[in-house]
Amino acid sequence: MTGRRHSSSSSTSPRSQDSVRKKATTRVRTALLNAGALVAVGSMATACGVIPGTTGSSVNGTVTVMTWAPDKTSATNKPGMPAMARAYARYVNAHGGIAGHKLNVLTCNENNDFVGAARCARTAVKDKAVAVVGSYSQYASSSLSPLESAGIPYIGGYGLTDDEFKSVLSYPVNGGQPALLAGLGEELGKSCGPVALVRPDTIAGDQLPVLLDAGLKAGGHADATDLLAPEDATALDQQAQQALQKAASNPQLKGCVVPSLDERTGTFMDSFRRLSDSYPAVRTASVLGSVDQSVIDASGGKSGPYEGAYVTSWYPEATDARWDPMKKVISEEAFGDNRIDPADAGVQTTWIAYAVLTKVIESLGNGDITAQAIRSALDNGLKVDTGGLTPTLRWRFQDLTAVVDFPRLINSDVTLQVVHDGRLVGARKGFVNVGKTLENATSE
Template sequence: MTGRRDTRTALPATRLPGTEPKAKAKANAKVRVLSAGALALCLSTAVGCGVVPGTTGGSGDDTVTVMTWAPEKTRTTNKPGMPAMAKTYARWVNDHGGINGRKLKVLTCNDHNDTVAAANCARRAVEENVVAVVGSYSQHARSFFSPLEAAGIPYLGGYGVTDDEFTSPLSYPVNGGQPSLLAGLGRQLARTCGPVTLIRPDTIAGDELPVLLDSGLTAGGHPAAVDQRAAEDATEYLGHAKRALQRASTDAREEGCVIPALGDRTNTFMDSFRRAREDYPTVRTASVLGSVDQSMVDATGSTYEGAYVTGWYPAASDERWQPMRDVIQEEAFGDNRIDVADPGVQTTWIAYTALQKAIESLGDGEVSARSLRRTLDDGLKIDTGGLTPTLSWSFQDLITASGFPRLVNADVTFQVVRKGKLATERKGFANVSKVLETTQTP
């Protein structure tokens, strides 16, 4: 479409893998292959490529220093709960004897949703000699991965908002990112919805969304969704909402579903949708966790009642989150930055759980960026208490999904809003690795 802007937005503050133009994507793929090979050579030596990876683990032999970053106090996506959860975890660990007797020191950094600030956070991590960046959120992976890769610092448990988190050899993701959520949402709606309409940005990044959603729908024997483009910066979407509702109501025998995927404008769309919905009471909404969370459901009254939501982890009410709730109660009671239903906070908890188990596996040995990479690459199995499948990043554990070579966890959960609360719609996890392995992204 003439005049289409490549603004790199799709779901909230998210640029999905594979959104470059084809020619550029091929070039980038070649660069990534070369970079990965060069990086592997550098990391195989102690001082390769003029870099000495961190070896002390922090300010002293009895302290392990890590960093967590996320945007705070910006006009767009903010994740203050992630660094707050990291600090809380460190206090809890240190109050209970540390990890193998070592204290855990957590540095935090605000990436301000800015490319330069994200790179500065990474450079600070190198200067502070951290052994890992853990449980973090940033949209600017191409800025922060270069300093981390040069210093050999692993990126453990990122939120999963960029393609680089599933391509960098130093990335150890704990979830399947937005690709798994969209493919999973398609699987969920294939069982429950009639006609499906997707409202998404008219951008190159937005072109990725219907491909991933349709891969899940068609795998479940459902027709592809109606792809409805919309301006990502509109101030109202009443016309789009009416058209989406009409399209989702073409089959009188089955209730249709409308999926808003307009990034920060999703709330604006839902306000228009609420007003237009009176004539189509049977049409339901659907989304992925991150686009919709409990705080948004609370703020919008009954707008999301009955909505289908696909997430990475069990619902916040699940008993498997009790250890996290206990730690928050003990160390951060009253800290309103930490919401147990926030997928960012949940990701940070799981990432620090993985970090602790990795450090414990080293025993009395050196804790460094190099030793952590080695134990993670060698197939360490990490049990997260059922919040994810057992995590392991050895070569044989990697999913053979095109474009996502570092993806190891393609499990998702199906939830639904009932009586104003996100609740489990189907018990257990659904694995979408086969769907992703057969998906050809633009």
């Protein structure tokens, strides 16, 4: 589910929706085969004298890790993730390190392309990082291969690609895009008329309709209309018009429009707002990452198009007291750094990923912190309590969910939020588990 396609000039792909779904489903059905192949490759590497995990270790008590994300590109940017990682390192080092170990965080701009992603991974190997932590890339296939060759674990990726849920060296902390779309579909299936999904015209985007439709079907709803948008579009009037036409096509049922375009969601909503007065009222819904509080504020707050919208997230709302320790670190070590938004899902994921790393280092004590030691701790049942921001995390084989197409998935919980009076608040208490829906999404 990685990589970027060249977008066509038309608003929708010439392929039929069924073809898109079948291809996406076929790609994710290779999960177990890929995982097995990776184990075989690892065994061959060991036999040839390359011992995974020996390329990096703590030096003079310093643990070196890397965090990467795209910045200053024409597509989605996540500068807050490396910035959060650096702030976390400054904070723990100012308080004696982690179990006496100083934390050295390397950062890398992966530039939203497969070359940049691979370059960041090779730099992590070259600079002897023992883990890559809390990172974002839609080109995980390019970045994970060098890490796998060196035995370097990938902890807390953003969950954008299915590769992050296949590699035996990946330790995800959330359910990624699969959980968000499935959870949103479950909710919309209960209350929406016709549904239109607007998503990127990329390989990564091809899987989104499969997942949203699985959730809709769980609510007895028909599939969504799948509308494709160029990843670097500066205007999306045609897609907005098509979405409105579909969502408003049944006058007896209020339809829903679901933009899932990351940073380009705002571009879509600009077009949507200009055109929506010509159609019956419809509801909007999305996933965190495409919509957050800053986006809602910029679009007009309670008078904007997101009012009443459902938004699925992996975590509690940003105002929840469970985020206070993260906000304390930001306040003390990154005050005034406008790259770090505590409501950003990427920043939140980086925070949780470093909580995992911290727990691992503490469990290993005063010895050398190697990539192999980190993997061993995670594989052998280390529990990580994230203070209620996620369920307790653990990556043993028996902790993996029964979602065959995502064999590394351990956390299929999401939260449901809603925009009320211009504020993103919890729509219900606690988490909703979408594991069963994800199983159905990949069993066609």
